[in-house]
Amino acid sequence: MNARACRLKVFPDSEAxxxxxxxxxxxxxxxxxxxxxxxxxxxxxxxxxESLYNALASEFREAIPWERVVLFWGDERYVxxxxxxxxxxxxxxxxxxxxxxPAGNIHAMPTEFPDxxxxxxxxxxxxxxxxxxxxxxxxxxxxxxxxxxxxxSLFPGSPVLxxxxxxxxxxxxxxxxxxRLTLTLPVLNNASCIYFLVAGANKAPTMLSALTSQSPHAxxxxxxxxxxxxxxxxxxxxxxxxxxxxxxxxxPG
Numbered sequence: 001m002n003a004r005a006c007r008l009k010v011f012p013d014s015e016a017x018x019x020x021x022x023x024x025x026x027x028x029x030x031x032x033x034x035x036x037x038x039x040x041x042x043x044x045x046x047x048x049x050e051s052l053y054n055a056l057a058s059e060f061r062e063a064i065p066w067e068r069v070v071l072f073w074g075d076e077r078y079v080x081x082x083x084x085x086x087x088x089x090x091x092x093x094x095x096x097x098x099x100x101x102p103a104g105n106i107h108a109m110p111t112e113f114p115d116x117x118x119x120x121x122x123x124x125x126x127x128x129x130x131x132x133x134x135x136x137x138x139x140x141x142x143x144x145x146x147x148x149x150x151x152x153s154l155f156p157g158s159p160v161l162x163x164x165x166x167x168x169x170x171x172x173x174x175x176x177x178x179x180r181l182t183l184t185l186p187v188l189n190n191a192s193c194i195y196f197l198v199a200g201a202n203k204a205p206t207m208l209s210a211l212t213s214q215s216p217h218a219x220x221x222x223x224x225x226x227x228x229x230x231x232x233x234x235x236x237x238x239x240x241x242x243x244x245x246x247x248x249x250x251x252p253g
Contacts, residue, residue, distance in 0.1 A: 006211075006231035010240045014051060014199035021197060021234045022055035026064050028140060028193070033065040038105075039139050040130075042072045042183070044152070045087035046144035048197040050094055057098040066101040072127070074141060074188070075153035076109035078116050078170075078179035085177060086111075109168075109181045116170035116179050123181065124168040135190040136167065143188075143196050146175075149206050149219030151196070153182035156218050160184060185223055194224060194231045201238040208242040 011017040025041070032039040043049070056064065077085045081092070088108040096106065107126055113119040127136050143151045153171055154161060160169045163184045172178050188194065198207055210221035211233070217223075224231060 006233060008233045008235070008240065008243065011234070011236055014048060014236050017197070017199060017234050017236050018048065018051035019055050019059070021195060022052050022060055025052070025056065025140065025142075025195075026060040029064050029069055032139065033068040038068050038070050040070045040072065040136075042074045042138050042141040042191070043087065043091050044074055044142040044144050044197070045077075045090060046197070048199045049142055049144055050090055052142070052197060053091060053095040057095045061099055064099070066099050067105070069101055070105045070107070070130075071101070072107050072138065073109045074143060075180055075182040076111060077177050078111050078119070078181065079177055080111060081108065111181070116181065120166070120168040120170045120181055124166065127167055127187075136187055138191045139193065141188055141191040141194045143194060143221075143224065145196060145198050145203060145206060145210060145221045147202055147206050148174075149210055149213075149221050151221040151224060152188065153180040154185065154220040154223070156220060158220075161217055161220060161223065188224055189226050190229075191226055192229045194226060194229065196221070196224075196231065196233045196235075198233065198235040198239045200236070201241065203235075203239045204242045207233075207235065207239050211243065 011020060029039045073087055076087050079085050081089050083089060109123050110119045145151050148156055153173055155173050158171060160171050163169055164186055166184055167187045169182055169184055171180050171182055173180050209219045213219040213222040
């Protein structure tokens with residue numbers, strides 16, 4: 001990933017990271033509302049996004065015009081919404097039950113179809129109803145990153161990394177549960193803005209690889225390169241401790 005294409009924001013710990021990222025999300029939503037438009041936000045799973053959602057539902061709850069927010073998901077484990085492993089279920093528990101967002105603004109990935117490929121087609125149809133071709137243009141995509149460099153449900157070596165036509169794909173992951181739905185790279189890379197949320201020393205080697213990888217299929221996070229959008233890496237000091245201090249713009253404010 002070209003260092004000039006992204007910004008790095010480093011904070012002392014994951015709590016500070018989550019609060020500042022939440023403040024930035026809230027500011028973006030308010031700006032869209034002031035411009036008279038809705039704000040499309042793609043949700044992520046994982047512990048660090050969970051902390052961000054908690055901040056949005058508490059400290060920033062009253063500062064956000066929730067009726068302007070339209071939610072989508074970047075990936076989903078193919079489990080029922082009430083399963084503890086569900087990305088939607090986590091967001092519902094931590095955020096959605098605590099804010100006044102219209103039900104019609106929440107577009108979860110479906111997991112009730114016997115065939116996950118059919119579910120992927122149904123979600124793609126949902127996106128195509130909302131966004132014009134050739135690709136969706138999300139205002140903000142939230143992403144995490146696994147220790148293996150995966151992001152959304154784009155795992156190292158997966159055939160879906162070569163997908164260029166479909167917006168949504170059913171995949172098998174080398175993790176539990178293995179069946180998942182994910183947005184594809186062309187969709188993610190058409191976003192206006194992408195926030196990576198990364199915390200913990202266990203992510204430091206992977207983060208360095210993602211930002212400097214010469215073999216991107218081994219680190220799918222390094223394939224997130226919006227054509228005319230911005231990537232911001234929000235991380236704590238532990239996750240960033242292998243990154244050279246002069247490699248990226250570091251603006252913790």
